[in-house]
Amino acid sequence: MQNDNTKDTPEYKAMADAAIGVLDTRFLKALTDPTRIQLVKKLILLGACDVTTISGGLSQDRSVISRHLNILEQAGITASRKDGRRVIYDLDGPYVVQKVTLILEALRPMADLCKPFQAIVNKGEVA
Amino acid sequence: MQNDNTKDTPEYKAMADAAIGVLDTRFLKALTDPTRIQLVKKLILLGACDVTTISGGLSQDRSVISRHLNILEQAGITASRKDGRRVIYDLDGPYVVQKVTLILEALRPMADLCKPFQAIVNKGEVA
DNA sequence: GCTATCTGTGCATTTGTGTGCACATAAGCA
DNA sequence: TGCTTATGTGCACACAAATGCACAGATAGC
Numbered sequence: 001m002q003n004d005n006t007k008d009t010p011e012y013k014a015m016a017d018a019a020i021g022v023l024d025t026r027f028l029k030a031l032t033d034p035t036r037i038q039l040v041k042k043l044i045l046l047g048a049c050d051v052t053t054i055s056g057g058l059s060q061d062r063s064v065i066s067r068h069l070n071i072l073e074q075a076g077i078t079a080s081r082k083d084g085r086r087v088i089y090d091l092d093g094p095y096v097v098q099k100v101t102l103i104l105e106a107l108r109p110m111a112d113l114c115k116p117f118q119a120i121v122n123k124g125e126v127a
Numbered sequence: 128m129q130n131d132n133t134k135d136t137p138e139y140k141a142m143a144d145a146a147i148g149v150l151d152t153r154f155l156k157a158l159t160d161p162t163r164i165q166l167v168k169k170l171i172l173l174g175a176c177d178v179t180t181i182s183g184g185l186s187q188d189r190s191v192i193s194r195h196l197n198i199l200e201q202a203g204i205t206a207s208r209k210d211g212r213r214v215i216y217d218l219d220g221p222y223v224v225q226k227v228t229l230i231l232e233a234l235r236p237m238a239d240l241c242k243p244f245q246a247i248v249n250k251g252e253v254a
Numbered sequence: 255g256c257t258a259t260c261t262g263t264g265c266a267t268t269t270g271t272g273t274g275c276a277c278a279t280a281a282g283c284a
Numbered sequence: 285t286g287c288t289t290a291t292g293t294g295c296a297c298a299c300a301a302a303t304g305c306a307c308a309g310a311t312a313g314c
Binding site: 256260263265268269276280 | 293
């Protein structure tokens with residue numbers, strides 16, 4: 001055993017639960033594929049756009065791009081609208097920023113409370 | 128074509144490049160596995176700890192936990208020290224928070240500039 | 255020296271993910 | 285009614301990732 005249970009407090013338990021709760025696997029996984037990141041970049045530059053246009057210049061097949069856009073949509077990163085026979089995709093910037101903001105807020109206490117290999121010198125004691 | 132190239136400005140290009148540059152695949156991938164997330168939670172609650180103790184209660188083999196800890200370390204999320212025959216792992220909270228902060232700062236402009244399916248009503252024009 | 259403990263790695267297996275092709279569906283157009 | 289275009293899906297395949305077992309290297313203690 002390396003620890004002295006000094007971290008067995010409501011403060012750390014709350015931080016742990018918050019971290020677990022905010023680490024949305026579906027959202028994070030959507031951002032781990034290089035092709036999907038390229039799609040995010042393209043949507044920033046192009047704005048709302050149909051699948052064929054988004055696929056332009058990319059090496060992957062159009063069906064592959066369609067699947068990636070679906071994954072991004074299920075993660076909340078993109079939204080889609082039907083326009084005739086086309087389907088227009090667009091970034092949901094506010095949602096993305098909100099999501100990352102929530103992650104940061106949940107993890108922020110770690111900056112002070114989870115310094116690596118640092119003895120706990122609080123609780124009114126002076127090292 | 129759905130767009131009118133109104134977004135072909137240095138502002139959007141900079142945001143696109145910033146988004147691509149900050150989306151560290153190795154860092155994000157490390158946080159997409161349920162087992163690794165559990166390890167983060169355990170390290171929050173236990174503090175600096177050796178591999179065997181961290182593996183306690185988890186269904187996976189010790190060797191699997193060892194590999195996951197290595198992945199977390201390569202992503203900068205954990206750090207390790209050798210203590211005799213044990214290897215102590217601990218969270219690098221400041222690095223994690225800094226990383227997420229950089230991501231948020233890079234993506235924050237999207238909240239205003241990438242609202243889904245919203246016509247651009249800036250540039251001094253009034254809708 | 256020997257033995258026990260801790261850790262990481264090689265190997266094989268299983269599962270998950272990305273990809274491309276062919277095809278079905280839907281919508282516009284002549 | 286055909287014909288074309290746009291999109292998504294079923295299927296098979298390739299590759300990466302997670303897992304467990306067995307074992308080797310390192311270290312502590314006898």
